[in-house]
Amino acid sequence: MKKTLKPREREQLLGTIYGGPMGLWFTIFFTVPLGIIILYSFMKRGLYGGVEWEFTLTAYKQMFNPSFAMVVIRTLWISVLSTFLCILIAIPCGYAMAKSKHQTFLLFLIIIPFWTNSLIRIYAWISILSTEGFINSLLIRLGLIDEGLKLIYNNGAVVLVLIYMYLPFAILPLFTTIDKFDFSLLDAARDLGATKLGSIVRVMFPNIKSGLSTAFIFTFIPIFGAYTVPLLVGGKDSTMIGNIIVDQVSKTRNWPLASAFSMILTLISLIGVFWMLYNGKREQMQKEGGLKKTTQQALEHNVKAHHTHRGTK
Amino acid sequence: MHKASRFFLILAVFALLLTGVSCKKSNTQKGKLYLYNWTYYTPDSLVQQFEEETGIDVVIDNFASNEEMFAKLMAGGNEGYDLIFPSSDYTAIMIKLGLLSELDHSLIPNLKYLSPLFKEKASYDPTFRYSVPYFLGSSGIAVNTERAPRDYERTWAIFADSRMAGSMSMLDDMREVMGAALKHLGYSGNSTDIDQLKQATDLINTQWKPNLVKFDSESFGKAFSRGEFVVVHAYPENVFAEISKEKWSTIDFFIPAEGGMMYIDNMVIPTGSKNKEAAHAFINFIHDPKHYAVFLDTFSLPPTTNTGASAYMKTTQPFFSIDDLSNSDNISDLGPDLELYNQLWQTIRYQP
Numbered sequence: 001m002k003k004t005l006k007p008r009e010r011e012q013l014l015g016t017i018y019g020g021p022m023g024l025w026f027t028i029f030f031t032v033p034l035g036i037i038i039l040y041s042f043m044k045r046g047l048y049g050g051v052e053w054e055f056t057l058t059a060y061k062q063m064f065n066p067s068f069a070m071v072v073i074r075t076l077w078i079s080v081l082s083t084f085l086c087i088l089i090a091i092p093c094g095y096a097m098a099k100s101k102h103q104t105f106l107l108f109l110i111i112i113p114f115w116t117n118s119l120i121r122i123y124a125w126i127s128i129l130s131t132e133g134f135i136n137s138l139l140i141r142l143g144l145i146d147e148g149l150k151l152i153y154n155n156g157a158v159v160l161v162l163i164y165m166y167l168p169f170a171i172l173p174l175f176t177t178i179d180k181f182d183f184s185l186l187d188a189a190r191d192l193g194a195t196k197l198g199s200i201v202r203v204m205f206p207n208i209k210s211g212l213s214t215a216f217i218f219t220f221i222p223i224f225g226a227y228t229v230p231l232l233v234g235g236k237d238s239t240m241i242g243n244i245i246v247d248q249v250s251k252t253r254n255w256p257l258a259s260a261f262s263m264i265l266t267l268i269s270l271i272g273v274f275w276m277l278y279n280g281k282r283e284q285m286q287k288e289g290g291l292k293k294t295t296q297q298a299l300e301h302n303v304k305a306h307h308t309h310r311g312t313k
Numbered sequence: 314m315h316k317a318s319r320f321f322l323i324l325a326v327f328a329l330l331l332t333g334v335s336c337k338k339s340n341t342q343k344g345k346l347y348l349y350n351w352t353y354y355t356p357d358s359l360v361q362q363f364e365e366e367t368g369i370d371v372v373i374d375n376f377a378s379n380e381e382m383f384a385k386l387m388a389g390g391n392e393g394y395d396l397i398f399p400s401s402d403y404t405a406i407m408i409k410l411g412l413l414s415e416l417d418h419s420l421i422p423n424l425k426y427l428s429p430l431f432k433e434k435a436s437y438d439p440t441f442r443y444s445v446p447y448f449l450g451s452s453g454i455a456v457n458t459e460r461a462p463r464d465y466e467r468t469w470a471i472f473a474d475s476r477m478a479g480s481m482s483m484l485d486d487m488r489e490v491m492g493a494a495l496k497h498l499g500y501s502g503n504s505t506d507i508d509q510l511k512q513a514t515d516l517i518n519t520q521w522k523p524n525l526v527k528f529d530s531e532s533f534g535k536a537f538s539r540g541e542f543v544v545v546h547a548y549p550e551n552v553f554a555e556i557s558k559e560k561w562s563t564i565d566f567f568i569p570a571e572g573g574m575m576y577i578d579n580m581v582i583p584t585g586s587k588n589k590e591a592a593h594a595f596i597n598f599i600h601d602p603k604h605y606a607v608f609l610d611t612f613s614l615p616p617t618t619n620t621g622a623s624a625y626m627k628t629t630q631p632f633f634s635i636d637d638l639s640n641s642d643n644i645s646d647l648g649p650d651l652e653l654y655n656q657l658w659q660t661i662r663y664q665p
Contacts, residue, residue, distance in 0.1 A: 048406050048410075049380055049383060050384065067660055130541050132539055132540055231531060252655045
């Protein structure tokens, strides 16, 4: 006899089947390599690369040294600054896109850079910033400077190119949340006496918090692990944690130390993700709580009514 | 098998499955020769000629660094290749670990064309028991004479010349840079004396680094050709490849008189090879001066290794000659002492 499933059971089964390939993919290509990295970070280094099968904390002890401390501090300030600037630029961009009539076109423009390999885009920046490059030759032709400025091979160039590379990752989540934002709330705030800036900071920002935290995570994590940008447009003192990892694997043959640094990167990313999840949950709870209090809704309703009333006058 | 390498093997298997490295060529009677060489280091024309003359199918796999090649070998890849091209430090490691099979010199009569310099410089294997040099190269200094002041020094001291501050770069490679400083101070480029190493580090940190724009092993050739870098510590082939031949005369490439660091890339046959005869045949084929000249011309390399090749070469202006290398040291494997370099190099690279 054919066993029939209840619709609910069927759905659950289908869900498992649909999710299977992705689960398998993540187990094999994400969890297993991550497990190997964790394992390797606690091993003794092999003299010629690889590891020796012996438990030790040497790799983590090696991390505490002034040279590495400098790199960690540098990585932190470069990441924080670039992320902050990314979001600062992305907020008005997202706002403009949400207000625009040509949303699809603007989205398309943001996605276009991804069609080109990131290395090629970095090399493009090199030709823009170099002493004989686009900016310098333009400024010389305009007669503003006599000699090319040193725009490249310093930490400023690293921050600039990092912002360029990760700006879309900040704009997209901000755009989606701003798009859902009820703009009449801004008018309401103005009506109630807020300044233009005040209404944005005190009314809009709390409402797009989830977009802000997503934008933060999406930019901060990849910037924190950046490797090619500091390598190619950075100067003699632009090394970031990502570069240490590569050096330890490919030059000094210290795989456990490279693994230990990778662990730090992964941990920081995890903290970020958990923070985002926690924030999202709290926001949801607040929303649910808010709905129960009909007073807020009533207030909003009143404000809207007041606004439309005034508008028609 | 080594426990640790088993994990790596699993990964490697997946990587193989994904990329489908396995080459599907028809089997001929003479069998196949599996080569494992650096990227852009085997001229296609020579490989084709070898296949036509011997009837052996050549399958080429490439690596980008010694470390990559070695990791694959340790993960069990020793069985897959017949001829590998490691640098001398890794050749020494592979000899030490017993990964290489002894060569039969009677199958390689063209060994007679090898430069006598190897007897002195190839200290890891001076009699070619396990390895035959493929190419001897060297880093050096390239100067853009159109932009540099006229009276620059043709020694490593050029990096202490503050007139060119901000437009000089050195390789992002601790053995090359530390080696250069050690040679400049009159020590061996492979020194493991901690006092000498500290002096070298001081020299780099206090006199050279303030004038450098960066340590660069990736794109110095491009930056030099644009005129952004005026003086670069470089491998000549990377610099000249970026510049049109008409402008080569404006570049002064030299190996400092006090000596520098050089490298020897070798051809070795791993113990796991299944076609040693073909591997010997390929070594002998490459060192036929006529064929070797094609290799040098293809990659614009100077005739340092094979004494007969220069007669057949089309390139008339080699970047340097073998005589320039008489004071240079071959980068050798330092084993555990590499950590001494590593500690000091960190203060150079990671601390401002």
